[in-house]
Amino acid sequence: MNKNNLNNFVYNVREISSIRELCDGSCENFSGNTAFVFREGDGVREVTYGEVYDNIKAFASYLRSLGLEGKKIAVLGKNCYEWALTYLTVCAGVGIIVPLDKDLSAEDIKYLVKDSETAAIVFAPEQAEKLDGIDDDVIKLSSADMPLYIAEGKKLRDEGDRAYEQHKINPYSLGILIYTSGTTGVSKGVMLSQYNICSNIVHVARRTAVYPYDRTLSVLPLHHTYECMAGFLSFFYSGASIAYNNSLRQLQADFVLFKPTVFVAVPVLLEKLYSMIVKKYAKMKGGKAVLAVQRSLSKLVGKSSSQRKVFATVNASLGGKLNRILCGAAALSPEAYHGYESFGYRVYVGYGLTETSPVCIMHHDGYTSADDIGYPLVGVSVKIVEPNADGVGELAIKGSNVMLGYYKNPEATAQVIRDGWFYTGDLAKRLENGAYKIMGRIKSMIVLENGKKVFPEEIEYYLDSNKYVAESFVFGKEENGVTTVTASIIPDNDAIDEELSKSGDKMTDEERENRIKAIISSAVAGVNAHFAAYKAVKKIIIRKSDFIKTTTHKIKRLEEKNKEEE
Structure with missing residues (x-):
């Protein structure tokens, strides 16, 4: 590890350039570790990395038996093991993955399937009605039948099929096609290579350690690059485990059941959760005084582990093992940021976009702050374009994480990628300590x-x-x-x-x-x-x-x- 200064804090980690290398390395190195854990019926099911590897190979054989080698395959549904398995299988052993937003209308899904030239779609059963208008030549595979697909794939492998091993990957060509929802405009298809995503996984791992004993609770939608990279692939890369939350109404129960060590979230979710905790104190007799005393004690003890003991009840309500929170997509309020810190949780804030795979700038194990978004990742260059008198200008990014371009839209691509730099449309400034702060969107200014x-x-x-x-x-x-x-x-x-x-x-x-x-x-x-x-x-x-x-x-x-x- 090198941590001579705040911007050079770096861990030594394994290099990967494709999802195939990610799968092979993690499934072989951590074969006995739990990879996924989730509710099933009245119980809980755990799937090891070794089991995932077998399932990937079998599902790849089945998909390729349908003539889908090299084709685009969409995945549609809630966060679950079948979603993750589809993503890994398509990327590592079949073709190009197209994650779709499960909350889209039937009309929007029909348009995106046609626009992306998708050949097959793996969908959750509750999404079936939305697919009625999709062309018959698009193969539709219900995730409820995943055991059947895997059984058929295993049969093919027993007969000598080696589709997974024979599949060739170009890490630098189109591997993932993601349609952005956007806050100011219409959806665009963002073309990412597997190297885009994998370089981002590696660069984040160099800054923030995730260990094989770690576990995250997946809440944010997986079709978004932030959750997919930070809350799924990064943990899979590290040999850690991923638990799935089925409903926000069940969130606290899932914290207690799955006992995550890391929580990946967005500000609105973290702020609501923090507000719920504070309101519970307010409803207790003398609760506000208790909270004030605990906050004072937390400042005195200083260390995170000791702070979590001070707030033992809060810690127990969140599973008892939580120690880190990763926040992205927008700024976290200072009250919530400092509140979580007082509970003994280290809060990391990051910045990124789908077009940058997604993380560009973030806090790391050597630096966190409520006032900024941290430092650029190793391998990512950042500049402020045409800063004003206050140092505020458009943020531009260059690096291996920058997208290939917008799908079938060279004009839009040319507008945002110029001389290798991606112009984010976000306004930012560089602070005196070298960290960056986001000021807003150019379009909303x-x-x-x-x-x-x-x-x-x-x-x-x-x-x-x-x-x-x-x-x-x-x-x-x-x-x-x-x-x-x-x-x-x-x-x-x-x-x-x-x-x-x-x-x-x-x-x-x-x-x-x-x-x-x-x-x-x-x-x-x-x-x-x-x-x-x-x-x-x-x-x-x-x-x-x-x-x-x-x-x-x-x-x-x-x-x-x-x-x-x-």
Whole structure:
């Protein structure tokens, strides 16, 4: 290990260039280890790396017996062993994988299957109705019949079939085709090579260690590159185990059952989980005082293991073995970040996009902070394009993790990849310590009449940290040629109710609404105090319904802006 300075913290790890090498290495080196664990019927099933290897080889033989060698094969369904097995088998022994969003409509799925030229689709039974309109020449394989496919494949292998061993892979050609959901535009097919993904796995492993005794609880949708790389392939690479959560309503029960050591999540999920923990304290008699005392003790003991003993009840509710949290997709609120740290969990924040396989910049075992996204991965180059006086400019990335391009869309590819650099569309700045901080999206940036620029995400970061705000969306509302910085806010009803109950007064609905407006207005005024006058929120909308979001819980900014302006 080399850790001479914060940006050179590096572990020595094994090199891989393809999913085939990933499978061969992990399944041979960790054959007796548990690879996957999940609920099955009334019990729990564990699958070892050796069993996975046998299943991969058998499923590859079966798929190739259907004439699918070198073809595109889609996978559609919830996070489960069959999904992971399909991904590994197609990449290591058959052709090109096309992960699809299980929440898409039948019409969208039909379009993507046709656009991607998919030859077969492995689907979860609950998705069957969505496939009715798909062409008959597309082979449809229900994951419920996976035991039959594996049995048939094993029979073929017993008869001498060696389809898996004979399959040739070009790690640098198209291996994974992923359609982005996007927060501001339509879906695009992102073409990744197996080397793109594998180089990212290796570069992340050089920064953040995952051990064979580690376990993660998979919650985020696997069709997204973040969960697929960070919550699946990276653990498989390290010989660790992956447990599956079937429903968020069952999340805490699954923490207790599966006892993960690492949790990969997005801010909205982590913040809700943190809020639930704090609210449980609030409902206890004297709970707030207990929480304050525990936080003070946590600061005194310092070490993570000792902090987890201070918060023994919290630790037990999350399985008793959790020690690390990986957060991506957006900024985590300072309150939640420091809260988890006080519980004894080390929080790592990272930045990336589907187009960069996905991680570019992240915290590592030698550095974490609530104020930034860390340092570029080894092998990844970063630059700030045309920075302004504050050092803010567009973030551009170069490295082996950058995509091949957009599928059948050379024009869109040329717009974002220039001279080998991928232009992310995100605004960032480099801090004095060399770490990076994301300021917002270029497309969501508000440009005022005087030319000054406002970054909505920066304001949302502070708004969402206020206890009376559940979630916020900031945008520029244009009326009569004037742009007004506007905040659409969903109040935190529990915190609001607690505040209103202090007076003991009975209120009419109108009086209650006025009090809520006053509380939210005060919260916004407190946030405005952090910024120059031109950045201040001038208009507030109290929102009662949820924001429109992607499947990774990001607000669809363009759709929301259009809705608010109607």
